[in-house]
Amino acid sequence: MLLIVGSLAFDSVKTPFGAVERALGGSATYCSVAASLLCETAIAGVVGDDFTAKERAIFAGRRIDTSGIATRPGKTFFWRGEYGFDLNSAKTLDTRLGVFGDFDPVIPESLRRPDYLFLANIHPALQLKVLEQMAARPKLVALDTMNFWIASQKETLKRVIEKVDLVILNDAETRELTGEANLYKAARLLRSWGPKRLVVKRGEYGALLFDGDHLFALPAYPLENTFDPTGAGDSFAGGLLGRLAETGAVTGAPLREAMAYGSVVASFTVEDFSLGKLAQVTRADLDARLKQFIRLTRYELED
Ligand code: AMP
Numbered sequence: 001m002l003l004i005v006g007s008l009a010f011d012s013v014k015t016p017f018g019a020v021e022r023a024l025g026g027s028a029t030y031c032s033v034a035a036s037l038l039c040e041t042a043i044a045g046v047v048g049d050d051f052t053a054k055e056r057a058i059f060a061g062r063r064i065d066t067s068g069i070a071t072r073p074g075k076t077f078f079w080r081g082e083y084g085f086d087l088n089s090a091k092t093l094d095t096r097l098g099v100f101g102d103f104d105p106v107i108p109e110s111l112r113r114p115d116y117l118f119l120a121n122i123h124p125a126l127q128l129k130v131l132e133q134m135a136a137r138p139k140l141v142a143l144d145t146m147n148f149w150i151a152s153q154k155e156t157l158k159r160v161i162e163k164v165d166l167v168i169l170n171d172a173e174t175r176e177l178t179g180e181a182n183l184y185k186a187a188r189l190l191r192s193w194g195p196k197r198l199v200v201k202r203g204e205y206g207a208l209l210f211d212g213d214h215l216f217a218l219p220a221y222p223l224e225n226t227f228d229p230t231g232a233g234d235s236f237a238g239g240l241l242g243r244l245a246e247t248g249a250v251t252g253a254p255l256r257e258a259m260a261y262g263s264v265v266a267s268f269t270v271e272d273f274s275l276g277k278l279a280q281v282t283r284a285d286l287d288a289r290l291k292q293f294i295r296l297t298r299y300e301l302e303d
Helices: 027-035 053-059 124-132 147-152 154-161 171-178 183-192 232-247 252-269 283-297
Strands: 002-005 009-015 018-025 041-047 064-071 077-083 090-096 116-119 140-144 166-170 197-201 207-211 214-218
Touching (some): 002 027, 002 124, 002 232, 027 041, 214 252
Parallel strands (some): 009 077, 041 064, 116 140, 166 197
């Protein structure tokens, strides 16, 4: 089982191709829907009383255990973001923590022994509290974050990063967190803090994996119609970790293959606003696109 702690949110998003107001979002939402295509998942997080049965319906009929989602009086996390013509980086216009502001997570007993744990984008103090409640060390602990937390909670964030196995960040976040402009030097520095592995997401240009002495690069799945990149990073992480959980692996060739799953799942997310497309995707869709992706990336010396 993959346990995911992260945000459950309402997002107002504007891109050059359209806009949505208070659409369903959040790092844990995207990640769990993506990963549940591949493995059993569970979510830890909090929502306000404005998160109704309509929003919760996204989790129904999937391999997502929602017993770790607490409901508190107040407002669900809200994020407002905008993208320019270059969809690679979001501009945050507003972040309202709402019920996440003073949330003290208590992970249900039944969820304290996950094989895989993903500390998705949320306050690093919360990530730490969840990690500390695990009854046994998971096979793999992965972490994602964003500039909002890097800027405001860097020391706490570094304390969590020291304790994880795999960090998944985008290129700008990697540079900001390490203070190093060159990605390869930044990766070396970040891994000297503790994590053995690092994935650097590069938006439409794909992703890099630093795993031991190995460097591995994958492009993104090429798409002619992209609408909203929100949640692509979380879907990527969900596809990657979901595939690892499915195979039982944590490193090496299966981790490289899991990156391809992450890239392909993320490619569905950007094809519509919110979870519009991702929620419709089946395992068969995923496998079919993965086949195309393998053709795209295969490289041989002989014909
Ligand atoms: P990404 O996959 O990086 O595009 O993440 C998009 C999701 O992150 C959105 O659905 C937001 O609700 C969520 N989000 C934005 N800012 C934060 C934050 N500071 N902490 C946690 N989640 C956030």
